[in-house]
Amino acid sequence: MTEEKTHHPEPSFLVDTGKYKGLMAWLTTTDHKRIGLMYMYAMMVFFTVGVTLGMLMRLELFYPGQQFYGPQVYNGIFTIHGIIMIFTVVIPGLAAVFGNFSMPIMIGAKDVAFPRLNLFSFYLYILGAAIALASQFMGNGPPDTGWTFYAPYSIHTHTNVVAAVFGAFVLGFSSILTGLNFIVTMHRLRAPGMTFFKMPLFPWSLYATAWIQVLATPIVGITLLMIIAERWLRIGFFDPSLGGDPILYQHLFWIYSHPAVYIMILPAMGVITEIIPTFTQKKIFGYKAIAISSLAIALVGYFVWAHHMYTSGMSTTARWVFSLLTFLVAVPSAIKVFNWVATMYKGSISVKPPFLFALGFIFLFMIGGMTGLSLGALATNIHVHDTAYVVAHFHYIVFGGVGFAFFAAVYYWYPKMFGRMYNFKMANWSFVFLFTGFNLLYFPQFIIGIMGMPRRYFDYLPQFTLGQQLSFFGGVLLVTGFIIMLITLFSKKGAKAPDNPWGGRTYEWTIPSPPPQENFDVMPEMGLDEQPYDYK
């Protein structure tokens, strides 16, 4: 039986065997691996658009005063940069790409629970992204509210807010359905013998993420619908001139949008938790603590939203309660960091590109997390609120954290996805450029932020010039690193990848690279004394 299998290996998922060939075969697929890859390609396009817009801003900020375009264009650019990067890249991000590609294999399933719904989520994602992008070109010009759509300005501005808001709504719907799919998948399709506490930790982080997606996203969905209704029908839920309450909008918006930060970062943490044991060949330290801390982050993350609103007008009691809760959410995050470092202790570490990016993640996430605490503290927040300091903190978490974890995940699972290796030397160079460029780009923003540079400003005082110019050069390095990475991965075919190039112990490394269409020839089972990270 097994001999026959080796003679006639199942075709890989990259080979078309169905009714359609080529592009149509991909567009009609319900295979979780193909859908994951389609998300990845789409995200790479949107990421490139977002990076281009970011560099346009840096270019304009190179000197004080107007260089290339006026303030209204600048407002449009930072708004759409935010919308694209947040709603189409980092929120679906790792969950949509690697959650789809790897998670079902890691729990020993043939696919997600609802494969057709999965494809539907993908199309909703494309539709939402298209509507959001179209908002740039239709109506009275690109929206200029910032990605937060704060009322009442978002009600009164003449720019094309409705399309952008509706795009975000559709993207949210896609996110909900992905979360729903993952929850059911992990409840119903785990391999026999794999209890919840034997599930690998990347699926665990996705499980926590999925619950946030399902329970937090509808709140922003209805809030965005209310914005649309206000613009069309003069209703006035949030418009003070009609008796509404703009602070209420901020609350409703952040009730989702703060947990959304955990939708972004939890899968990133999950990826790091996979990479570190593999490249240290050591059992993960504190398995249960890491698993439960994911749920704890998801839970506590619901109750911290108002720390975005310390200067908006709230009672002192509310402010200190939210400040306290913000400090609490740092605890489970720190638990993870300590466990990663403890896993490395006395491990046999091999510094391959994915591990390098994981180390980069830990370093940048630490800086992002620590500066998050100084923002969560009431007294310092009042000083640095709405300054470049916030911009720096946010990018350290979302780009330094999620972005670097994303790159780490690409380098980690690339051999499994395409059955090819890549050039390690080039990959290491991409890390050097990305890491140096990243720090040079965002660290000066902390400093000029403390000095008083406000965020979202088109112009600035001359004392911030040096910081802004350093940031520009950092941006150039960063883009170079990104281009090197793309060349490394997509320019020429590397050597054929073995089934298990890194010596990993999760299920995806037990099957061929690239995986066959139904993942497993023989469905895996987990023995009573087996554990997910059984290294020597």
Add this chain to the structure above:
Amino acid sequence: MEHRDDIGAKLGMWVFIFTEMLLFGGLFLVYAIMRSSYSTEFHQAAHHLNAFIGTINTVVLLLSSATVAMSITAVQKGNNRLAVILLFITLLCAAVFMINKYFEWGHKIHIGLYPGSDLMLTLSHGQVMFFSLYFFMTGLHMFHLVVGGIILTIVMIKVQRGTINAGRYVLLENGGLYWHLVDLIWIFLFPLLYLIT
């Protein structure tokens, strides 16, 4: 081999119902806050709603939920014909609800009471807020009712054809669950909008 997991399908439906509840939850929150800021105006504005039509619609929806539940039992017992009749009654109830709503909304629009109208701008802030919430919440509910009606129509055709039968009826159960959600939300909307005066 076909993969089939009825428990998984129902779990998915329940998770979806959670998200729907939170979708309306956002509106209930706005209602609560606005009611506490403008309690007298809400009180006065609610007098303009027709509690009689509201009551009829409540009864109609409760009846429709009962018939959906009964249709599931009918299919379980292998009586597809009865199930089709019961589902048809459900859809009939939905139609009655929609017709009542048509007259209710139509009357308000006729006298110029709708979001963005000139009459609305002469009212006080609190009353505008009440009617805005009224139209927004019942409107969103109606949208869900229409979606639920479409789902149940498909289900009814499948019961008629026998693709839903005593051996496999999870689609009917899920359609029923969704219908109960539509009903449940109305049960909360009705007292909040019509009865607290």
